[in-house]
Every structure is written in structure tokens, then in C-alpha cells.
Amino acid sequence: MELSSLYVTVIEPSKVQRNIITGHLNSFGIEQIEEFEEGKPALEHMISSPPDLVLSSMHLPDMTGTDLVTQMRGLEALENVTFLLISSETHYRYLEPIRQAGAIAILPKPFSRDEMGTALRSTLHYISDFESESVNDDYEALDVLIVDDSSMSRKYIQQMLESLSVESIQSAKDGSEALQLIDEGHRFDLIITDYNMPNVDGQELTEHIRNHSEQPTVPILMVTSEQNESRLAAVQSAGVSAICNKPLSYDTIKQLIEQLVTDI
8 A cells, every 4th residue: 555545634724824834735745635714614624434544634614623633533434534633733632522522643834755755655554454464473363452531542542452463452441440451460462551640540540560569560551641751751761661742643653563572
């Protein structure tokens, strides 16, 4: 599969910005592009003709990018479609739901062609692996636990793992539920956890696993939108194997899994 084969929906109220986005897409050989100014007509069209990728602005005339991706994740036809936000928005209130819903990237305005290229290639690799009938034996044998209080985030991570041929996946909505599984004797080859969660957060979960469980050496991948450096330093000291920022890039998580639990 090549970049030129991607079918892309662009939702951007500004004609100038749409021209910039489509110009970059064209430069990668992508010609199958549907353009919309608002979210509702885009959704209606996508249901009948699902794209491979949606590129959307945050602030649309009839809804926000957050509303758009949330509605997409609730529709069977669009729940697996990759979503890329293009926005100058920096407010946590707007960006956090996008990160939790499984955006493959958030590109700032203005963005470079290289930045878009990285996001497009990650999308392509995700789709190619998702549609591939081949099975990777190294991944198929893995037992993975996903810990996140966001159901959309858990589902998105599970979809990426399934694209890698991982079949044995369990999930927990917070650290407390994860610890119950671990204390019951469930053994995992990899734990992927959020940081900010109720009851028992990612740092407390990591500390318990490293100091009080029967599998203290299990690789722990922390996936978080946390930006506070002192908190992240504390998480690293707790013993996480790697930290990955949200939004979660498919290429990034694939590379980290290779480093953490395989010999590839």
C-alpha cells in the first residue's frame, strides 16, 4: 500500500487552510480527497463512504473537533478510521479528549510538510498492518494488559495491538482494577498504562508492580498526556520501562513494543 492510495477527508472552514492541507496531501501523491467546511455533512458522507484518514480543524462552524471524533468513535462505520487534528489550539480542555479518543497525531498551525509526512506514514503503516492477513508470531504470543480510565483510549490501543497480531489482550479501567488482575495471578508480557487515573494512578500502579508483585520485571509502557516534568520524572523513578506521549503514534508504539518485549 502506498501513500497515494489513501482516501482522505479534510474538514476545515477556511478555504485558504484547506488549500494548504490539500496541497501538502497532493505533494505526497494523494488525490482522493473529500473537502468539507462543517462536521455534520462530513459525518453523513463518511458513513456511506468511510475514508482512511480524517484531517480536521478543532473549531468548526457546527461542532468542535472533539465532538467530531467522539461521534466517529460511536459509529460502527467510522470507529476505526484514523483521525488527525490540525489546530493552533493549546487549551487542555479541548485537546485532552482528542488525545483520549485516539488521534494519530495533532499537528499545529502552521505545520511543515515533514510533520504531515510523519503522520501520514504512521497512518499508512497502521492501515497496512490492520488489513494484512499475515500474522507476526512474536506479537501473537504476547499477553498484554491495557490500563486506562478512558474507554475510547483503551479501545484505540487495543485496535493498534490487534493490528500487530496481538490476540491476548485484557483491559482495566484504572490501576486498582489492574492490581486486582495481577494479584489474582494473571501474568503479562507487557502492561500499557495511562498516568492520570482515579483510585490508583499509573505511578502507584508501577510502584506496586515493581515492589510488591510476583512479576516485578514486566515491561511497563506509560502512555500519557502529562506535561509536568517533575511528575514525569517521578514516574520514571517509579520504574516505567518507557513513556509515550498522547496522541499515540502507531509507528511509535510498534517501535517501543519491539524494543521492550521482542528481539526484532
